[in-house]
Amino acid sequence: MFQALADPNRRQMVQRLCEGPASVSELAAPLAMTLSAVVQHLSVLEGAGLVRTQKIGRVRTCQLDTQALRAAERWISERRALWERRFDRLGAFLAEQDQDVKQGDEP
Amino acid sequence: MFQALADPNRRQMVQRLCEGPASVSELAAPLAMTLSAVVQHLSVLEGAGLVRTQKIGRVRTCQLDTQALRAAERWISERRALWERRFDRLGAFLAEQDQDVKQGDEP
DNA sequence: AGGTTGGTGAAGCATGCGCTTAAGTATCGT
DNA sequence: ACGATACTTAAGCGCATGCTTCACCAACCT
Numbered sequence: 055m056f057q058a059l060a061d062p063n064r065r066q067m068v069q070r071l072c073e074g075p076a077s078v079s080e081l082a083a084p085l086a087m088t089l090s091a092v093v094q095h096l097s098v099l100e101g102a103g104l105v106r107t108q109k110i111g112r113v114r115t116c117q118l119d120t121q122a123l124r125a126a127e128r129w130i131s132e133r134r135a136l137w138e139r140r141f142d143r144l145g146a147f148l149a150e151q152d153q154d155v156k157q158g159d160e161p
Numbered sequence: 162m163f164q165a166l167a168d169p170n171r172r173q174m175v176q177r178l179c180e181g182p183a184s185v186s187e188l189a190a191p192l193a194m195t196l197s198a199v200v201q202h203l204s205v206l207e208g209a210g211l212v213r214t215q216k217i218g219r220v221r222t223c224q225l226d227t228q229a230l231r232a233a234e235r236w237i238s239e240r241r242a243l244w245e246r247r248f249d250r251l252g253a254f255l256a257e258q259d260q261d262v263k264q265g266d267e268p
Numbered sequence: 269a270g271g272t273t274g275g276t277g278a279a280g281c282a283t284g285c286g287c288t289t290a291a292g293t294a295t296c297g298t
Numbered sequence: 299a300c301g302a303t304a305c306t307t308a309a310g311c312g313c314a315t316g317c318t319t320c321a322c323c324a325a326c327c328t
Contacts, residue, residue: 056163056166056167056172057167059163059167060163060164060166060167061285061286063286065163068240069240071244072240072243072244072247073243073247074247077304077305078304078305079303079304079305087286087287087288088287088288088289089304089305089306090287090288090289090305090306090307091286091287091288093305093306093307094285094286094287095286098285109305111294111295111296111304112293112294112295112296112303112304112305113295113303113304113305114304114305118240118244120241120244120245123237123240123241124241126237127234127237127238127241130230130233130234130237131234133175133176133179133225133230134227134230134231134234136179136180137178137179137225137227138227140179140180140181168315168316170316184274184275185274185275186273186274186275194316194317194318195317195318195319196274196275196276197275197276197277197317197318197319198316198317198318200275200276200277201315201316201317202316205315216275218274218324218325218326219273219274219275219323219324219325219326220273220274220275220325221274221275
């Protein structure tokens with residue numbers, strides 16, 4: 055999942071897909087590389103559950119699947135919240151200590 | 162940044178650092194690999210701005226830096242929002258078409 | 269002082285990743 | 299029917315990554 059988003063080209067593809075569904079060649083157009091390479095990137099994104107595709111006739115249409123994005127977002131925000139809560143507790147602890155100092159040790 | 166989070170071991174290190182600062186060897190303890198390898202992972206995380214470290218005496222203490230995490234979270238949530246807004250517009254468009262059909266074409 | 273602990277740095281190796289070329293296949297337009 | 303289009307698949311190549319080992323240094327402990 056993060057692996058899939060690690061590559062800049064893949065992120066650009068995701069970016070493009072934000073603005074609506076696209077065929078493989080549309081996706082490839084702005085990406086100085088072979089169609090083959092794009093398909094390989096695409097299959098990584100698909101494997102990570104980031105995009106869903108369906109083939110109609112000879113053209114494969116791709117669109118974003120936000121569920122995976124949501125999962126990644128949650129992972130990050132959970133860790134961040136965890137750390138920031140800890141940070142706040144530390145702040146509170148320091149403030150408390152500060153008060154203790156002002157009032158003298160164990161009065 | 163995503164590159165840095167792509168590796169499971171690195172994610173585990175981040176996970177560990179959520180629960181508070183740690184020395185390099187504390188970080189290494191649960192991670193079936195050499196200290197050397199851990200330091201290398203650490204420098205990747207540090208390069209991505211995910212952790213800050215300072216060395217006191219001979220022990221390097223590491224802690225999370227949430228700014229990078231926040232940036233990643235924002236990137237994801239922006240794309241997701243973009244896509245979901247588009248999706249809603251599509252829904253509205255379809256609903257509108259549906260109405261048009263019920264009322265007959267171009268009345 | 270001398271051993272132990274905690275970390276550093278360089279070199280080397282195996283695997284994986286991103287990409288290309290090349291040779292298909294299936295569908296579409298005329 | 300025939301060529302163009304839109305992929306698909308497989309093989310191969312070079313470079314990055316993840317890891318190890320080994321030698322080393324700087325605190326710390328006693």
